[in-house]
Amino acid sequence: MHPFGDLSAYLDGALSSEARARVKAHLDTCALCRTRLAELRGTALLIAALPTPVPSRSLVPRVSVPFWLAPLRTFSTFASGAAIFLFLASAVIAYFPRAQSAATAGNAPAVSQPASSGAGDTSLQPPSSLNFNAPSPSAAPAVTSDRTGAGQSATPRDATKEVGRQDSAGPSANSVVDQSTRARTAPVPEPAPFAILLSPWLWLVLAMAFAAISIVVGRRLHST
Amino acid sequence: MRSEPGGASDVLLDRARRGDARAFEQLALEIERPLYRHAARMLGHDDAEDAVQDALLSAWKSMASFEGTSFRAWVFRIVTNRALDRLRSRKRHPELPLDPPSENDDSVSWAEPVAPGPELADLAADREALRVVEDALATIPADQRACLLLRDVEGFAYEEIATITSTEIGTVKSRIHRGRLAVRNILISRGWRGSSG
Numbered sequence: 408m409h410p411f412g413d414l415s416a417y418l419d420g421a422l423s424s425e426a427r428a429r430v431k432a433h434l435d436t437c438a439l440c441r442t443r444l445a446e447l448r449g450t451a452l453l454i455a456a457l458p459t460p461v462p463s464r465s466l467v468p469r470v471s472v473p474f475w476l477a478p479l480r481t482f483s484t485f486a487s488g489a490a491i492f493l494f495l496a497s498a499v500i501a502y503f504p505r506a507q508s509a510a511t512a513g514n515a516p517a518v519s520q521p522a523s524s525g526a527g528d529t530s531l532q533p534p535s536s537l538n539f540n541a542p543s544p545s546a547a548p549a550v551t552s553d554r555t556g557a558g559q560s561a562t563p564r565d566a567t568k569e570v571g572r573q574d575s576a577g578p579s580a581n582s583v584v585d586q587s588t589r590a591r592t593a594p595v596p597e598p599a600p601f602a603i604l605l606s607p608w609l610w611l612v613l614a615m616a617f618a619a620i621s622i623v624v625g626r627r628l629h630s631t
Numbered sequence: 632m633r634s635e636p637g638g639a640s641d642v643l644l645d646r647a648r649r650g651d652a653r654a655f656e657q658l659a660l661e662i663e664r665p666l667y668r669h670a671a672r673m674l675g676h677d678d679a680e681d682a683v684q685d686a687l688l689s690a691w692k693s694m695a696s697f698e699g700t701s702f703r704a705w706v707f708r709i710v711t712n713r714a715l716d717r718l719r720s721r722k723r724h725p726e727l728p729l730d731p732p733s734e735n736d737d738s739v740s741w742a743e744p745v746a747p748g749p750e751l752a753d754l755a756a757d758r759e760a761l762r763v764v765e766d767a768l769a770t771i772p773a774d775q776r777a778c779l780l781l782r783d784v785e786g787f788a789y790e791e792i793a794t795i796t797s798t799e800i801g802t803v804k805s806r807i808h809r810g811r812l813a814v815r816n817i818l819i820s821r822g823w824r825g826s827s828g
Contacts, residue, residue: 411741415808419782421789421800443741449823450815453764454783459664460671466683467659470691471652 409437414444418451469628476624483621490614498607644702647694655694659687662703665785666710672768672780673714682717686710704787708795711777718773742816760823767817775810782807 410430416422417430434440603609640661646654666686670679686709699705768776781787781795792803
């Protein structure tokens with residue numbers, strides 16, 4: 408009777424002393440069992456020689472880290488993203504009204520232009536819509552100087568024309584003055600109580616601060 | 632193979648029992664690789680990382696109630712149980728049979744070598760042989776594979792394996808023998824042989 412079932416335990420030293428002696432005595436007389444024992448020994452050596460797989464990351468749980476660190480990193484990350492969005496939004500809001508007012512200022516000379524041109528001399532068209540006040544004062548003196556230059560022989564009729572021309576230039580100039588006066592005397596809106604919240608710089612600073620917190624906490628969580 | 636740490640680990644174990652998280656992390660760091668090796672051989676690489684991490688976290692949570700002396704055996708028990716549970720619940724692979732009905736280990740069949748070939752004992756450095764062994768381990772029943780790995784790879788004694796797998800020593804002995812024999816038979820069928828004592 409071959410003790411095949413005991414060969415592995417014999418190999419591993421897991422038999423009782425009596426069983427071990429019995430198996431050993433059998434092995435001394437049985438070549439087949441010795442062969443089987445050698446095969447089991449070789450198999451065990453092969454299993455022990457298998458390459459050790461390596462995990463792709465650390466598997467030790469971070470139990471020594473304060474429980475609030477991970478939520479803090481998550482909050483800081485999202486807060487940084489929100490602050491960046493608000494920075495961009497406030498920058499657009501801050502820039503857009505200026506662009507509108509600049510466009511509005513540029514359209515005003517074009518509005519008064521037809522009045523002056525309709526009154527008379529088309530050669531006195533202001534060169535640019537932005538050159539709001541310049542054309543009229545320059546036109547008037549030019550007219551005046553021309554008239555003055557020719558004033559030696561100015562006639563009352565010419566003076567009347569000149570006055571008319573000045574009058575024609577006057578309303579536009581007056582309208583400009585009126586508008587600027589209205590602008591100057593327009594009531595200045597009081598700053599909103601939370602105007603600071605519209606400052607792009609505030610949100611940029613907050614975004615950078617939250618990002619820094621997120622990075623520092625993240626490194627702490629990943630440190631060994 | 633296995634080296635049970637001495638006094639230093641006992642100190643760490645006492646501190647970990649009292650709630651010292653860093654002491655527990657140090658203990659876990661010492662057995663992280665062997666745990667992953669065991670879980671990978673049981674489950675494959677995909678699920679092994681999660682199984683090990685869950686087992687270590689579970690060990691930390693129940694650290695205060697741990698009363699044994701071998702932290703290593705205790706955590707291996709957690710990992711082995713989780714691996715066996717996961718194998719039983721897998722649906723995409725047919726259930727590997729548990730231990731077949733107990734028959735006399737002496738009567739389990741031994742495959743005969745087809746032709747003379749290299750001896751098994753000389754194949755430890757043979758890549759092909761190691762690959763065959765790795766494939767063979769994946770085909771044997773999970774319970775046998777667990778006991779075989781705990782013995783031949785991790786070096787646990789039969790009594791420790793019985794504690795880890797919550798079985799009798801006789802069952803451990805039978806599973807190790809059957810598992811080792813199954814791998815041996817596959818190697819013999821591939822042309823390898825054992826030396827004549």
